Every structure is written in C-alpha cells, then in structure tokens.
Amino acid sequence: MNAYVALLRAVNVGGTGKLPMSDLKAMCQRAGLLEVRTYIASGNVVFASREPEARVKAALEAALEAYAGKPVGVLVRTAAEMAEVVAGNPFPDAAPGRTVAIFLDEPPPRDAVERATGRADEEIRLGRREIYVHYGDGMGRSRLKIPAARAGTARNINTVTRLADMAAELG
Secondary structure (H helix, E strand, O other): OEEEEEEEOOOOEOOEOOOOHHHHHHHHHHOOOEEEEEOOOOOEEEEEEOOOHHHHHHHHHHHHHHHHOOOOOEEEEEHHHHHHHHHOOOOOOOOHHHEEEEEOOOOOOOOOOOOOEOOOOOEEEEOOOEEEEEOOOOOOOOOOEOHHHOOOEEEEHHHHHHHHHHHHHHO
C-alpha cells in the first residue's frame, strides 16, 4: 500500500474551479482510494492506494473531468517524494509562506531559470520534478513568469510540509 498526495490545478483559486473538498473526498473514495483526507480548500488530497502513480493520476483526472466537464490537471507524489520535496527546499531559511514548490509531471528543463521573465528579487532553483521559487517581496507584486511551470501547480512550503506529514502518517 502506498501513501500519496494529489495536487489539483486551478481548484478553488481566485473564484475559479469551485470544488467542495467533501465532493473531492467522495470522488476519491468512489475511485477506490483509501484513507482519503483533504487539506485546505485548494485541491490537496492525501490517500492510500495499491495502484501505481500513473494509474492513480489517470483515475483522478477522469473522475474530475466527469465532475467539472473539462480536464483538471492532477500532480501526484508518493509520501517519500513529498518528504524529498520538503528536504530539498533550497531556501530553508526563507519565510515558508513566501517560498513555493511548483509541482510538475516531468523534470523541469535545464533552461527553465534562464527562460523566466519578469524577475525582480525572486530566487528560482530546480528540483527533481519541481521548481522552487522564493518571492522576497511576496507573490502579490511579483511579475515572474516561468514558462516551464505552465502545466504545474504551486504550493507554499507550509502546505507542502503539512501534506508530507499527512502522507507520512498513512504510510
């Protein structure tokens, strides 16, 4: 049995993609996922499954598309991978609320940092399947655009740490 974290793209952010977490939990349970728990209303779910990551991702994306009537991106990580994301944070002394991990399906391209535009005081580092960004002045005023992050979804380090802890409790 594997413990997983699923991160949904563009759910309950800025008034778009409204999905009550109770509906998400029920959807996951109908898909055969076990010990399902959600965390804050921005599309974070922790669960257990015997299925491999690719199969879990496909099942969730199909269920979400049926619910929403359009594709909803899902990024999946095992409990161990989430712990690695926390441990790999290249900005451990920075404010965790101003530091994000942008989750991707594939490793970021090597030129992802160079191709970023609108950069001011933001610091960017590449991870295994993540892009880490520290927003020195906060995200609210940032004009940063990272083309390689377009298909990803970001969570601040506080959220990533809590999700890693929740996943660790399952497995």
